[in-house]
Amino acid sequence: METVEDLVLGHPFFRDIDPEAGRVVAGCARNTVFRSGELVFREGDSADWFYCIRSGRLALELHAPHGGPIRIDTRGPGEVAGWSWIVPPYRWYCDARAVEEVHALQFDGACLRRKMEDDASLGYLLYKRFVPVILRTLQGTRMQLLDVYARPGR
Amino acid sequence: MPGPAADVRAVAGADPWSPSPARVRERRRETGDTVTLALEPADPAQTRFAPGQFTMLSLSGVGEVPISVSGDPDEALLVQTIRAVGCVTSRLAALKPGEALGVRGPFGTGWPLESAAGRDLLLVAGGLGLAPLRPVLYHALARRERFGALALCYGTRSPDDRLFRGELEAWARRADLHLAVTVDHAGPDWEGEVGVVTRLLARTPCRPERTVALVCGPEIMMRFTARELEHLGVAPGRIHLSMERNMQCGIGLCGHCQWGPFLLCRDGPVFPWERIRAAFGVRGL
Ligand SMILES: Cc1cc2nc3c(=O)[nH]c(=O)nc-3n(C[C@H](O)[C@H](O)[C@H](O)COP(=O)(O)OP(=O)(O)OC[C@H]3O[C@@H](n4cnc5c(N)ncnc54)[C@H](O)[C@@H]3O)c2cc1C
Numbered sequence: 529m530e531t532v533e534d535l536v537l538g539h540p541f542f543r544d545i546d547p548e549a550g551r552v553v554a555g556c557a558r559n560t561v562f563r564s565g566e567l568v569f570r571e572g573d574s575a576d577w578f579y580c581i582r583s584g585r586l587a588l589e590l591h592a593p594h595g596g597p598i599r600i601d602t603r604g605p606g607e608v609a610g611w612s613w614i615v616p617p618y619r620w621y622c623d624a625r626a627v628e629e630v631h632a633l634q635f636d637g638a639c640l641r642r643k644m645e646d647d648a649s650l651g652y653l654l655y656k657r658f659v660p661v662i663l664r665t666l667q668g669t670r671m672q673l674l675d676v677y678a679r680p681g682r
Numbered sequence: 683m684p685g686p687a688a689d690v691r692a693v694a695g696a697d698p699w700s701p702s703p704a705r706v707r708e709r710r711r712e713t714g715d716t717v718t719l720a721l722e723p724a725d726p727a728q729t730r731f732a733p734g735q736f737t738m739l740s741l742s743g744v745g746e747v748p749i750s751v752s753g754d755p756d757e758a759l760l761v762q763t764i765r766a767v768g769c770v771t772s773r774l775a776a777l778k779p780g781e782a783l784g785v786r787g788p789f790g791t792g793w794p795l796e797s798a799a800g801r802d803l804l805l806v807a808g809g810l811g812l813a814p815l816r817p818v819l820y821h822a823l824a825r826r827e828r829f830g831a832l833a834l835c836y837g838t839r840s841p842d843d844r845l846f847r848g849e850l851e852a853w854a855r856r857a858d859l860h861l862a863v864t865v866d867h868a869g870p871d872w873e874g875e876v877g878v879v880t881r882l883l884a885r886t887p888c889r890p891e892r893t894v895a896l897v898c899g900p901e902i903m904m905r906f907t908a909r910e911l912e913h914l915g916v917a918p919g920r921i922h923l924s925m926e927r928n929m930q931c932g933i934g935l936c937g938h939c940q941w942g943p944f945l946l947c948r949d950g951p952v953f954p955w956e957r958i959r960a961a962f963g964v965r966g967l
Pocket residue numbers: 680681736745747748749750751763764765766767768769770771772810813814925926927928929951
């Protein structure tokens with residue numbers, strides 16, 4: 529059976545990570561499952577976790593004052609969900625919900641933050657993994673804002 | 683240099699200037715503003731096309747517009763998908779079975795399907811860009827053994843804006859096709875992906891070094907898709923884009939669709955990224 533450490537080292541988000549650093553990171557990880565429809569985290573709550581998705585899909589949702597939630601993004605297998613754990617004040621800026629059963633690696637943010645404070649090179653390594661994800665999401669969001677598929681002249 | 687036209691097997695009829703009569707045989711509503719018409723041209727030669735080609739559809743006293751062929755190249759009707767955005771397309775989209783219109787073409791370079799044989803085939807569609815890629819899918823699914831992995835990544839505005847919904851569902855059930863659909867905006871009922879189409883590219887079974895990628899959609903979407911494909915390792919000469927800027931004569935004579943050194947109707951609409959990448963970088967072109 530694969531250990532949590534194997535799963536961390538095998539997840540695309542940690543591809544080619546130095547195995548020693550991978551072991552340290554895996555020390556803050558555990559396996560988790562969310563049922564379809566289950567709330568994974570809620571806007572405003574303390575952001576103590578992030579998730580590396582192994583299977584299934586999570587939707588990120590924002591609630592508008594009138595009307596139901598708006599799905600702003602989804603995260604699927606091989607992707608990472610949640611970076612509020614790495615940026616003060618460590619609070620979720622949106623909800624996340626499992627749209628189908630999700631199997632994920634759950635990382636304890638407080639545990640990782642402590643390890644990153646103690647070992648700046650581990651912090652640098654993790655920032656190097658998260659910053660591209662944040663940048664790509666920002667770029668994607670800008671494209672969504674452009675509404676490129678809208679009817680011309682609308 | 684042999685152009686992509688080497689793959690094209692159909693050419694325009696005898697007089698490319700004169701529209702030939704055709705009748706609407708069937709009309710299917712796809713979305714709030716888009717319909718698919720199955721046309722029966724008086725000249726059956728006009729139903730023969732290479733995937734990626736377009737025709738000039740006209741209504742007398744109204745005008746004429748280029749529209750891609752979206753049907754099955756192995757079928758005897760000319761199937762075209764029209765989004766009502768202005769005067770001519772609104773009138774075309776309102777045509778009913780039995781009504782008449784004019785057709786010139788098919789014109790233009792097709793997708794390079796012969797040179798894609800034996801390789802992985804990755805189709806990337808944005809919005810209405812799925813229309814000129816659907817014939818490729820029909821072609822490839824009917825000759826599945828000729829290709830390696832086959833994938834369609836489709837991004838559109840919202841779940842309601844998805845074209846060819848019945849077929850998308852059928853394609854999703856096929857084991858020999860990787861289908862990924864994403865939308866920019868969705869409510870809580872949508873269980874699929876939300877986000878830009880480029881996010882789907884790394885997750886297909888296509889191996890970059892063996893992949894031929896065919897891309898159609900708004901220019902900005904194509905630009906970012908081509909860059910992402912290059913980043914993933916697809917050779918720029920094997921990324922092909924359909925440039926659907928407006929055109930008038932359709933046969934490279936009027937100059938209306940000049941884009942840098944190219945006349946899009948004559949040299950395109952399908953181009954290898956390698957050939958047009960520089961023009962894409964020119965602001966305001
Ligand atoms: C090779 C090619 C293939 C095409 N295939 C299809 C197709 O399969 N289905 C389809 O519905 N349309 C397709 N188009 C676009 C279609 O030709 C235009 O929407 C049409 O010419 C608009 O004419 P109109 O009189 O209805 O609107 P207009 O009044 O001329 O324009 C209405 C609005 O649409 C914008 N517009 C016009 N043409 C384009 C264009 N080419 N790209 C982006 N915006 C445009 C105008 O700027 C304006 O804002 C294709 C265009 C080309 C060049």
